[in-house]
Amino acid sequence: MKRLALVLLLAACSSEGKIAQYTLDTIPEASRISIPYATVEIRTISLPLYAESEEIAVLAEDGSIRTNSEQLWADMPERSMTEQLAGILTEVSGATVAAEPWPFESYPEARIDVRVRRLLADEDGPLEFAGTWYASADLRGRNRAESFSFTVPFAGEGLTARAEAHTAAARLLAEDIATKLR
Template sequence: MRSLILLVPLLTALAACGQSPSRYASPPVASGERISIGLSQLEIREVTLPAYAQSEEIWHETEEGGLESNTDVLWADTPARGVTMELTQHLAALSSARVAAEPWPFEELPQARLVVRLQDMVARKDGRFHLAGQYYVVRLSAGSDRSGTFDISAPIAPEGGAAAVAAARAAAVRDLARLIADRGF
């Protein structure tokens, strides 16, 4: 019995150390006014991310310019899937096209495929969430392929913590979808 009494505080202390991390989803943001993309069906490949951003951890830039994360503060979804789904939803809302992430779920094939490669996806020390990289629109039917670069940022609410970072990411991904809809088709 005495050993059980000694074990209870130890188990309580261990349980406190093993608390689940907090997860943050990018909140929904309005896509804005419609933009014609001249397609009726668009497939979006899963977004590729830099090595550091592939983990579920939310990364931020330090005062020294390094990148850090905290294993107790995570994205609610894997970052590649989350950003891909956000782009898909915004491009569907912005256009009248049928938009879906790969693998293409419909019988009739898409007219084009969107590939997005991020080289930067981080909360910077300047108080903004940054997305930078390239996009490629590959026509699977008549038309010319297009590509472009982007460097987008959205403000992070001061003192807002991880939830503010998630909200800034949502705004940046929406702005990326608008840029691609406007320039990529």
């Protein structure tokens, strides 16, 4: 009897309060933009505290930032966004791009450091994505700092639309980096 009660209790718990997890969308196709580097390292993206959490941050009507412990990113945002940016920049530029730590024996020709000031949207969007990216290229002596600011509308509703907007923002950033590195 105790065993049956335990099974029923576990079944009841598993059907209520399920935690939803969301991943960033697959890497979208992008225009090819050649860059003058064959190898590029993307340093781990620096995010504001509210965006570092696995809990999805939403801008409330009163201007506060709210999270829900039942709506989570499926991966840590810094890691996920860094890997996604590296993948999209690879597709855009044709270069070998990898997130830090650099996985190859030789050093990369360039390093990109992205520092995000704002990565936030209300329930229905749009996503505001702003910050600065820095490129250092020891071999060619080309160092630069560029600000970016993108507003990405949600193409749909809910958290899936939010994840798709994050992917679109990463694509815009990769294209911005590739265009300005040329």
